[in-house]
Amino acid sequence: MTGIDLSVNVGKLKLKNPVLLASGTNGYGNEISNLTDLSKLGGIVTKSLSLKPRKGNPPQRIVETSSGMLNAIGLANVGVESFVKEKIPFLKELNTTLICNIAASSIEEYVECTKILTAEELISAFEINVSCPNVKEGGLEFGNDLNAVGRITEKVKAATNKPIIIKLSPNVSRISDFAKVVKQEGGDAVSAINTLVGTAFNIWTKKPKIKNVTGGLSGPAIKPVALAKVFEISRNIQIPIIGIGGIMNWQDAIEFIIAGSTAIQLGTVNFINPNAGVEIVEGINAFCEKTSVGKISDLIASYQI
Amino acid sequence: MKQSKLKIDSIEKLESNTFLISLKSNQSNEVITPGQFYNIKVSDNDFPLLRRPFSICDFINDRLYFMFDIHGEGTKMLSQKRIGEELDLLGPLGNGFDLSGDFDTAIIIAGGIGAAPFPYLIRKMPENKNVVSFLGAKSKSAVVKYGLKKIFISTDDGSEGFHGNVVHLFKSKILDFVDKKIKIYACGPTPMLISLQEFVIQNKIDCQISTECSMACGFGICQGCPIEKSSGDGYLLVCKDGPVFNANAVKL
Numbered sequence: 001m002t003g004i005d006l007s008v009n010v011g012k013l014k015l016k017n018p019v020l021l022a023s024g025t026n027g028y029g030n031e032i033s034n035l036t037d038l039s040k041l042g043g044i045v046t047k048s049l050s051l052k053p054r055k056g057n058p059p060q061r062i063v064e065t066s067s068g069m070l071n072a073i074g075l076a077n078v079g080v081e082s083f084v085k086e087k088i089p090f091l092k093e094l095n096t097t098l099i100c101n102i103a104a105s106s107i108e109e110y111v112e113c114t115k116i117l118t119a120e121e122l123i124s125a126f127e128i129n130v131s132c133p134n135v136k137e138g139g140l141e142f143g144n145d146l147n148a149v150g151r152i153t154e155k156v157k158a159a160t161n162k163p164i165i166i167k168l169s170p171n172v173s174r175i176s177d178f179a180k181v182v183k184q185e186g187g188d189a190v191s192a193i194n195t196l197v198g199t200a201f202n203i204w205t206k207k208p209k210i211k212n213v214t215g216g217l218s219g220p221a222i223k224p225v226a227l228a229k230v231f232e233i234s235r236n237i238q239i240p241i242i243g244i245g246g247i248m249n250w251q252d253a254i255e256f257i258i259a260g261s262t263a264i265q266l267g268t269v270n271f272i273n274p275n276a277g278v279e280i281v282e283g284i285n286a287f288c289e290k291t292s293v294g295k296i297s298d299l300i301a302s303y304q305i
Numbered sequence: 306m307k308q309s310k311l312k313i314d315s316i317e318k319l320e321s322n323t324f325l326i327s328l329k330s331n332q333s334n335e336v337i338t339p340g341q342f343y344n345i346k347v348s349d350n351d352f353p354l355l356r357r358p359f360s361i362c363d364f365i366n367d368r369l370y371f372m373f374d375i376h377g378e379g380t381k382m383l384s385q386k387r388i389g390e391e392l393d394l395l396g397p398l399g400n401g402f403d404l405s406g407d408f409d410t411a412i413i414i415a416g417g418i419g420a421a422p423f424p425y426l427i428r429k430m431p432e433n434k435n436v437v438s439f440l441g442a443k444s445k446s447a448v449v450k451y452g453l454k455k456i457f458i459s460t461d462d463g464s465e466g467f468h469g470n471v472v473h474l475f476k477s478k479i480l481d482f483v484d485k486k487i488k489i490y491a492c493g494p495t496p497m498l499i500s501l502q503e504f505v506i507q508n509k510i511d512c513q514i515s516t517e518c519s520m521a522c523g524f525g526i527c528q529g530c531p532i533e534k535s536s537g538d539g540y541l542l543v544c545k546d547g548p549v550f551n552a553n554a555v556k557l
Contacts, residue, residue: 032526055538059518061529062527063519064519067354073527268354271355271526271527272355
């Protein structure tokens with residue numbers, strides 16, 4: 001790599017480059033580390049952690065759709081305690097920035113998880129999932145409620161000295177109102193967007209293709225929606241944005257940065273090309289060289305309208 | 306497990322809807338266990354978006370073979386590939402069959418395209434073991450005997466061999482094996498595996514089944530392919546903990 005500065009600051013969180021792997025699309029880093037070099041990325045966001053382990057939803061959990069996929073995994077995870085005991089030691093070897101995603105069904109549970117994990121030096125920041133569409137309690141209901149998002153931000157912020165990123169739901173009328181509340185309550189950044197609620201039916205059996213009936217739509221199908229949401233936040237609220245939604249290659253990543261993202265997360269693409277993150281970092285670097293951008297941060301919200 | 310681009314070396318139609326594709330592996334020293342699979346990208350764009358999992362049908366002279374039925378758009382595209390085109394493969398994935406154990410006769414029970422993993426299993430089976438294959442299909446035109454040994458056939462419509470399903474056929478022949486130590490290797494539609502599972506558990510027969518499930522990544526990160534454990538609470542993953550399980554380990 002040449003002298004291009006790819007580092008970005010997501011509020012207090014410093015990343016060596018803007019490319020992160022999204023929660024739920026890299027496990028806890030172990031399997032995917034056999035197929036790519038995670039140390040070359042800006043960082044990884046863990047699978048959502050809850051206070052107690054969750055076994056997740058019954059099959060079918062996923063179905064492919066046009067340029068996308070629906071999933072209803074149901075926040076299957078090992079729980080905070082096993083994470084600390086069994087996953088952190090391996091994550092230490094990876095030499096990448098670690099962001100822990102937390103999902104909970106009550107404000108108290110968010111706070112409890114945050115407190116326990118704050119003791120782990122390896123964790124650089126928390127991403128708070130207030131927008132999982134696939135579990136009955138909590139999840140999306142929080143993400144749809146301005147007061148709830150505000151209270152969660154406030155309480156979690158008070159429970160830790162680490163940066164707090166709130167992961168926003170696109171399934172709301174004005175996403176920028178939620179970003180505003182996050183900013184007011186002291187949140188350091190927002191990530192946008194979580195998946196869009198969708199469904200699919202088998203026309204012969206007339207049954208839904210996933211057991212949970214609805215799931216979260218991800219992949220290139222949602223990219224224009226995600227870009228519009230990032231752009232809406234960027235134009236209205238002064239808060240760092242981590243852009244997510246259907247990014248498949250470096251061109252998509254650049255587009256999200258131009259639309260207002262300080263950093264980006266890769267999700268569905270990791271399932272198809274586990275090395276996409278490294279390729280995208282290289283692609284962003286080459287783009288900066290070609291267009292004489294010395295610092296990637298100069299490109300953030302550089303849209304010309 | 307690694308990601309690699311391999312060239313198509315041959316592609317042939319075995320039966321009306323069944324194809325065999327071979328690819329030249331770039332590593333002849335690759336260690337592959339029968340029953341493992343590769344997750345294959347059949348296009349270089351977003352349609353179809355996800356990879357498709359295929360059992361390794363055979364691995365010989367650094368050529369990888371996959372047998373598949375045309376089932377949807379992805380497999381249709383795969384069937385239309387030409388020699389020399391490249392495919393993006395991720396694998397080998399999953400655990401594979403356990404060829405060890407106290408048995409003298411390996412019994413293969415396959416339903417339809419469930420026969421795919423067995424040519425390689427037969428090739429890797431120790432020479433002192435007998436192999437007998439039970440193969441079930443919808444009708445005569447769907448019977449694919451490729452790479453199998455000592456085959457008994459059943460068809461749903463009776464157009465070839467035993468009229469009925471392959472588990473019934475196997476049960477009707479069970480007395481032939483009373484003086485043998487048998488181990489069953491099975492792959493096929495879930496209803497077939499359920500009926501076999503019930504029989505082998507009742508009769509305490511050593512049996513491994515290869516299961517299938519829709520999956521995205523194929524290596525454990527998407528958590529999209531759960532299968533229920535038979536004891537205790539929770540799920541295993543078909544892609545990582547399987548696709549092969551002891552018949553008594555999972556609820557189908």
